[in-house]
Structures are given as structure tokens and as C-alpha cells.
Amino acid sequence: MKRIESKSNALVKHWKKLVTVRKEREKTKEFLVEGHHLVEEALKVPGMVKHIMMGDHATLDHKWQTEDIQLLEISPEVVQELADTEHTQGIFAHCQQPAYKLALSAWSRVLLIDAVQDPGNVGTMIRTADAAGVDAVILGKGSADAFNPKTLRSAQGSTFHLPVVKADLEDWIANLADEGFVLIGTALEGAKNYKDVAPSDKMAFILGNEGAGVQANLLEQVDARVKIPIYGQAESLNVAIASAIVLYHFGEKA
Numbered sequence: 001m002k003r004i005e006s007k008s009n010a011l012v013k014h015w016k017k018l019v020t021v022r023k024e025r026e027k028t029k030e031f032l033v034e035g036h037h038l039v040e041e042a043l044k045v046p047g048m049v050k051h052i053m054m055g056d057h058a059t060l061d062h063k064w065q066t067e068d069i070q071l072l073e074i075s076p077e078v079v080q081e082l083a084d085t086e087h088t089q090g091i092f093a094h095c096q097q098p099a100y101k102l103a104l105s106a107w108s109r110v111l112l113i114d115a116v117q118d119p120g121n122v123g124t125m126i127r128t129a130d131a132a133g134v135d136a137v138i139l140g141k142g143s144a145d146a147f148n149p150k151t152l153r154s155a156q157g158s159t160f161h162l163p164v165v166k167a168d169l170e171d172w173i174a175n176l177a178d179e180g181f182v183l184i185g186t187a188l189e190g191a192k193n194y195k196d197v198a199p200s201d202k203m204a205f206i207l208g209n210e211g212a213g214v215q216a217n218l219l220e221q222v223d224a225r226v227k228i229p230i231y232g233q234a235e236s237l238n239v240a241i242a243s244a245i246v247l248y249h250f251g252e253k254a
Helices: 010-020 022-028 036-043 076-082 119-131 149-155 169-178 239-249
Strands: 002-004 030-034 049-054 070-074 091-096 109-114 136-139 164-166 182-186 203-208 224-227
Touching: 010 022, 010 030, 010 076, 010 091, 022 030, 030 036, 030 149, 036 049, 036 091, 070 076, 109 119, 109 169, 109 239, 119 136, 119 149, 119 239, 169 182, 169 203, 182 239, 203 239
Parallel strands: 002 070, 049 070, 109 136, 109 203, 136 164, 182 203, 182 224
Antiparallel strands: 030 091, 049 091
16 A cells, blocks of 8 residues: 655645645545545445545544545654544545536425535535435535535535535526425515425525525525524524524425
């Protein structure tokens, strides 16, 4: 097995950019995952993993299918260069971003994320959407990158289970409306209690920025505005928590 000792190695420099620079991830359509669980989840997607990099104390799970993947040993110096966690497990995978087949006509639930900036929130929303049976997640302009290391850790592998697409939400709203989706947007003004809206066979949900909420131009195009009542003294709910409440409430078809 080839071993890489120096953080000055060209591959190591590329991997480091994939960890730290969004433009590099977008240009190359590649990303890095860290830790046994995310490496395992990435390996379940055919053709996604290009390299697996292991520190001195890392081991491969005997169940992993790695025959067509290049395995590399890396020095402690390289492990620390690539690590994005405080207590790294010393195992990483260099991956190709997935290409999705988008079949709106076959979908029944879609989550649209409008300018949610925190990677932890976006990752949790992707994970929640996966758990709630949502068919796709659409990331609008201003949202955290789906392949940011923190987003990937928060999603816990769900990024690899359903399409997560960066796109113009206006275009998607029009396309979903043409496919017969009922569009629901969360809002504070002019909104009904979410429990007062009847579920439909096809529904799409728009949740927005942590501070500003869903943009007004997008809310103008929804079929219903909903809010989650606050019974205590908190000013608002975290957007990822709000997404869980809404997605699970409307999770089952009418």
C-alpha cells in the first residue's frame, strides 16, 4: 500500500482544498469525508469513492467492498492536515459528487431550503428529510454547501441517500407547481397553524434563513403559509427543528 508522508504532497494539498474551499468542491465536483461511518456510507454508492486514506491506527472494516478503490496510508502529519474534527478517527475518503436522476413525476415530498447558512442546520435538515421519506432536497442560493465537512457530519450519510441539488428555487417552484405539488412555506405573517392545512398527495415545503425566514418573493408563490405555534417564551424555533415538525406532520400522503 502506498504511503504519503508529507502534507506538501500534491494530493494532500488537493484534499485539503476540498475540506476548506467551497469553490474547489464546486469546480471539481469532489469532496472529502472523515470518519468510519461516513466512509462506510459513501462506499455504498457505486463509483463515489476514489481513494481511502488511513492513518497509522485506522483500520478497514472487513465488510467494506474496496477492491476497485485505491487505499493509501498517511502519516500523522497528513492526518492532522486533513482532519476537520477535534478527535479524528484518522480515516478519510476522497469522493466524487453524485449525479442525480431527477424524476419529479414520481415524487411526492420535496424540501426546499432557502438561504439557510449554518452547515449544521442544513445537514440536520437533509438527515431529517431522509428519515421522513422526502424524495429530494433543493438548496437555494445562500444556503450552506451540502458537501461542507460540517454539513456532511450533521447529515450522517443521508446526503448519499436522496438527491440534494443546488438550484434556483424560483425555477423549482414553477416546475413543482406544473407537476401538481401543493407548495407550503413557513412564515410568521399571514400564516395558518400547520395543523390546519390538509395533507395532499404531492407537497413541497420551503423553509428559510435562520434570521430572515423565507424570502418574500418565494412566499408570494406558495399555496399556503404555515407557522408552528410557540407556547413558551422562546422567540422562535431552530429552522432544522421546524423542518422536522413540518416534514413529519405531512409525511404520510392524504
